[in-house]
Amino acid sequence: MTKIGIVGCAGRMGQMLVAEVLNGEGLALSGGTERPGGDAVGRDLGELLGRGRLGLPVGSDAKALFAASDVVIDFTSASAAAIHAQLAAETRTAYVVGTTGLAADQEASLRQAATRTAVVWAPNMSVGVNLLFSLVEQVAALLDPATYDIEILEMHHRHKVDAPSGTALGLGQAAARGRDVALDSVWQKTRDGLTGPRKAGDIGFATLRGGDVVGDHTVVFAADGERIELSHKASSRQIFAKGAIRAARWVIGRPPGLYSMKDVLGLA
Ligand SMILES: NC(=O)C1=CN([C@@H]2O[C@H](COP(=O)(O)OP(=O)(O)OC[C@H]3O[C@@H](n4cnc5c(N)ncnc54)[C@H](OP(=O)(O)O)[C@@H]3O)[C@@H](O)[C@H]2O)C=CC1
Numbered sequence: 001m002t003k004i005g006i007v008g009c010a011g012r013m014g015q016m017l018v019a020e021v022l023n024g025e026g027l028a029l030s031g032g033t034e035r036p037g038g039d040a041v042g043r044d045l046g047e048l049l050g051r052g053r054l055g056l057p058v059g060s061d062a063k064a065l066f067a068a069s070d071v072v073i074d075f076t077s078a079s080a081a082a083i084h085a086q087l088a089a090e091t092r093t094a095y096v097v098g099t100t101g102l103a104a105d106q107e108a109s110l111r112q113a114a115t116r117t118a119v120v121w122a123p124n125m126s127v128g129v130n131l132l133f134s135l136v137e138q139v140a141a142l143l144d145p146a147t148y149d150i151e152i153l154e155m156h157h158r159h160k161v162d163a164p165s166g167t168a169l170g171l172g173q174a175a176a177r178g179r180d181v182a183l184d185s186v187w188q189k190t191r192d193g194l195t196g197p198r199k200a201g202d203i204g205f206a207t208l209r210g211g212d213v214v215g216d217h218t219v220v221f222a223a224d225g226e227r228i229e230l231s232h233k234a235s236s237r238q239i240f241a242k243g244a245i246r247a248a249r250w251v252i253g254r255p256p257g258l259y260s261m262k263d264v265l266g267l268a
């Protein structure tokens with residue numbers, strides 16, 4: 001049996017992941033944590049999911065969970081993920097990270113951990129979005145930046161705390177790779193007031209937040225007289241949870257390194 005631990009087990013994604021592990025063939029739940037002092041700590045994990053007592057309380061000792069697991073899955077917060085990355089490195093536990101919004105130093109913690117254990121890190125664990133990354137890169141490489149403007153739109157639920165979404169930034173990276181430029185030299189993450197006309201070659205972002213939208217992303221290639229739009233719309237978080245479980249099964253036994261969902265899905 002593969003022992004999977006879930007940090008952030010009471011969150012929107014965390015609860016879905018616990019359910020996927022409990023239903024998954026050959027998988028055992030080694031436990032789940034929330035941050036110390038969190039409301040869910042001490043509650044029974046099964047009862048938290050509304051499926052009856054499991055006899056497994058939500059913990060807050062992340063290091064013990066890493067030590068007890070073959071692989072740990074993290075959909076928490078950027079600051080928590082940076083700490084969890086250090087624990088993955090210390091305990092040499094395989095680590096799957098879907099958390100977005102990481103600052104440069106937090107990303108550095110992940111990269112550091114990946115020198116000591118196998119880490120899968122992806123801003124979006126769905127098959128559809130990972131295919132979209134490849135399509136966007138190909139289309140961007142084919143279209144002249146002087147003629148086609150790239151704009152990336154995303155909409156998410158009202159609870160999301162980071163912007164633009166990790167996926168939107170990933171789509172921006174894919175477009176920039178296609179054009180052979182560095183994303184941070186061309187991105188326009190916000191526009192306000194007298195911005196002046198659009199600069200050729202820029203990659204723009206627009207962020208919408210509201211309701212219970214699971215995750216919509218569109219990349220627009222706009223020219224005079226026509227527009228190409230490549231979109232992905234998630235209607236259930238299960239696509240992310242199933243992707244994360246697939247990554248967890250894949251990463252166990254791999255040498256230390258930073259892997260992407262494209263590696264997991266064989267799209268690299
Ligand atoms: N890669 C992908 O495919 C996807 C990525 N995401 C990303 O996953 C992350 C989580 O999203 P979502 O589930 O909606 O968010 P939630 O806020 O619902 O869940 C996060 C959970 O992690 C908990 N948490 C915070 N700090 C710690 C800690 N130190 N130890 C353990 N648990 C902690 C939170 O507790 P508390 O509320 O008390 O802080 C909360 O219960 C986001 O960054 C989101 O962008 C989401 C969907 C798909």
Ligand SMILES: O=C(O)C1=N[C@H](C(=O)O)C[C@H](O)C1
Nearest residue numbers: 100123124160165166167215
């Ligand atoms: O916070 C979310 O919900 C999601 N976050 C990810 C992101 O930032 O791209 C992936 C997905 O769109 C849902």
